[in-house]
Amino acid sequence: MKFTFKNCILFLVMLVCNIAFGEDVAIVPTNLRVKRVTFTKVTIEWEPCSANTAIKYCIIRNGTKYKYVEQNSFTDHVIPGKRYNYSVSIINEDGTESPVSNKISVQALQSFSFDKHKIIQQTVDQFHSSNINFNELLDTVTGIISKLGNSQISFKQFDIGILKKVIAEESEWLNAPEEKLSADERKKIRTELDQFLKDNYGGHSFFSVYTQMKLIELADQYKMKKNYKGATSLYKAALNIFSDVETTTSMILYSLAKVELEQMSQNSDIQVRRQHLKKALKNYLNFFKYCPNASTDMKQRIYTTAALTLYKEFPNFLTYKNYDKQIYKLALQLAQKALELDAKNISCIQRLNKIKAWELVNLKLSTYTGKQSKPSKGHILVNNVSNKLPISLCLPESWSDSRKFRLGYRPLQIKVYAGHLYDILVSVDIPGGAPVKYNINSISPKKGKSIIYEYGTTNKPDIKKNTYVNRAQIIIKTLKPKAPYNLHIEADELCWDWFPPNPYFKLKHFKVYNDGVLIGTTQKQHFLISETDSQEKYWVEACDTKEKEISKSIIFIRYPKHQNN
16 A cells, blocks of 8 residues: 555544554444544444434443434544543433443544654644534634744735635545555554654654645645735744754754745845855754764755755855855865765865865966066956856856956056956057957966966967966067968958068068968058858968068958857
């Protein structure tokens, strides 16, 4: 038999109560049985007397005549946890009394030991009656659930809808006919359910587990409707029932954290985000207070979830101007704790590296012009292009990181992220000509490393150690161009800048090459080219009147559909 909560509730009375069946007798009343049992109420019922002589029934409790009723059912007000014995006899019109029915033994549910137990008991007891008045029950439960957490919780129309749905489901379950089970069947089910509760819920009683799940279900409904105060109160009430089972405890704490995170929007200011983020983290880490001996796997999940929650907020808290070191260090510590539990876990290693990629690094950027290495003038544009990386750094679509700096006689001191990727667009002023413009693509500055780039040569960027252990360095050297430079596309023309290498040079024309093949000459600084679907390499050479060529330009790559890099 599969023990879901829905089918378990149908056996609640039979499993919680210890029913002792007497010998079958052929006289009325017959089939005395327990109808329902809660903390403070027990309802019994029996088959009605078919004879016309019965005028009332005598309820015998613990061997003593206790009450007289006219209907074939009786609800007794009892003490939580106490056991009671019942039997019933018939009082005839002539005053004679029939033999007593079979005897049953019933134990009322145990009271909860936390501070809201009376409210939970009232809630359960309201579902006791077999003739439920829906509207009265709705009003009662509305008031009871309000008391669970915050008296300021307001029940709007959608809250009433939630309660109606839950109450209707519970009413259907509680009023469902009981299955007829033999003593052996009942014993087998009891044993199986006890083992199920032991294996999955630490041996807590079925009713404790059931009540907690109902509170969680109701809290989830409130969260969906964005009634966060009500959801928080109900989750906390569920946690108060028992909190030593790691699966349900982690689930409740995760839901409490989600309540806080869902209250943050794109328009929330940094202080509001900090407040909700702090509460969410507290809920995650409370797990270790409730379940100090939890499994390694569950501990790792908690650390990972908390670290990821912080990581997703990095674009908000780790800006260049307002870099929150505490947020970064806490995320790093949580990711390291997760990795310590399993040092070979690839996911944990990758997650730690993603967090480290957001470490703030001071970058010294020096630019020089000419052979004498004079400080350059002009400007640079530093663009974050980390979306090119094979791993995601949790950058939102609307996130932009592009900064422009003016070059001068002193090196630039700027801030970058250690594991991010940058493109640097350089524009250096050249005496006697247009500024030299070029890109240095996919640079990732590292602490203790120097990147040296020389424009005008075929050399690739050189990476060396520097003397600044806690600082990155980029050195850009721009040589005065001797050939056409700044090749680019405008409309369907290849364009470039140029000035004579010396006062004596007399230009005859420019030669334009495509993949090593001369495709034409021009005396202008532009040349019409046709569009193709393939990648092409162009360069330009300047020729004097003697057809003597000077150095060719840096190769310009034209990509299909004008997608130039």
